[in-house]
Amino acid sequence: MNQSVIKALRLLQYFSLETPKLSLADIARYSGLTKPTAYRLLKSLEEEGFLTRNDHNPDDKDYMLGLRLFELGNIVAEGMELRKIALPYMERLRNEMNEVVHLVILDRKEAVYVERVETDQPVKLFTRIGLRTPLYAGSAPRLLLAFMKESEREQILNEMKIAPFTESTVKSIDELRSLLDDIKANGYSVSYGEFVPGTLGMSVPIKNHTATVIASLTVVIPGDNFSEEKKSEMISQLQFIANEISRKCGYCL
Known part of the structure; x- marks a missing residue:
C-alpha cells in the first residue's frame, strides 16, 4: 500500500459537522504528523479539490472539505x-x-x-x-x-x-x-x-x-x-x- 496516499486520506477523517474547519496545527496535532509533513499532504489534497481554504480572508486560513468530495459523495449516493x-x-x-x-x-x-x-x-x-x-x-x-x-x-x-x-x-x-x-x-x-x-x-x-x-x-x-x-x-x-x-x-x- 502507498503510505503517503493512506496518510493523506486519513486527514480527511478529522473533518466533521462539529469541526468543519481545521488549521494546519489542528491537523498536525490530531494526526501526530509534523507540520511540514501535514502541510505537504494537505497541499496535495487541496490541489486535487478534496480540500479548500479561504484565501480571501487573511485571518481565516483554515482548511475545509472541497467540492470534489461533494461530487464523489453524490456519485456514491446515486449508486x-x-x-x-x-x-x-x-x-x-x-x-x-x-x-x-x-x-x-x-x-x-x-x-x-x-x-x-x-x-x-x-x-x-x-x-x-x-x-x-x-x-x-x-x-x-x-x-x-x-x-x-x-x-x-x-x-x-x-x-x-x-x-x-x-x-x-x-x-x-x-x-x-x-x-x-x-x-x-x-x-x-x-x-x-x-x-x-x-x-x-x-x-x-x-x-x-x-x-x-x-x-x-x-x-x-x-x-x-x-x-x-x-x-x-x-x-x-x-x-x-x-x-x-x-x-x-x-x-x-
Whole structure:
C-alpha cells in the first residue's frame, strides 16, 4: 500500500459537522504528523479539490472539505440501489405513522445511516445521513450485529469496548449477547433512549436475494409510554414495509 496516499486520506477523517474547519496545527496535532509533513499532504489534497481554504480572508486560513468530495459523495449516493428502492417505502411509512424513518447499513464494523425521512413533528434527534455509530447501541445497530455471520459477530464482540451514551445504553458484553439472542429469536429490535433519552427505536431487517440482512428499517418515536399492543402494531407495520423492500431487492418470502 502507498503510505503517503493512506496518510493523506486519513486527514480527511478529522473533518466533521462539529469541526468543519481545521488549521494546519489542528491537523498536525490530531494526526501526530509534523507540520511540514501535514502541510505537504494537505497541499496535495487541496490541489486535487478534496480540500479548500479561504484565501480571501487573511485571518481565516483554515482548511475545509472541497467540492470534489461533494461530487464523489453524490456519485456514491446515486449508486446505492438499496437507498433508491427503499426511499418511496420509507416515505409511505412516514405518512402512515408520522414518525422519523431511517435506513441503516453495516460498514466497517459500524452502523451507517444512509437515508432519513423527516416528520412534521418537532422532534430533535441526533441522527443524520452519513452518521456512523457503534454496533452495541440503538435498535438499528444491534439488529445489524445480531444478523451477522456468527464468526464475524464474535470477532466484533471480542474486540468491542462499550462506552455508554445515556443511562439506558447497554452496560456489558454479556448483556449485549442476551439482547442479540432476543433479536434473532424475535426478528426485530427495540431500544429505549440509548442515544436520546425519552425516545423509542424499533428496527426490522431488510434482506436480499440470498436472504442476507443488508439493512435495518427503523422508526424513532418520541416518548417512552407505549403499550405492548401499540408497539406490536408498529412493528407489524415496519415488517410489512421491510418485506416489500426486501422483495424489490430479490428476496423471496
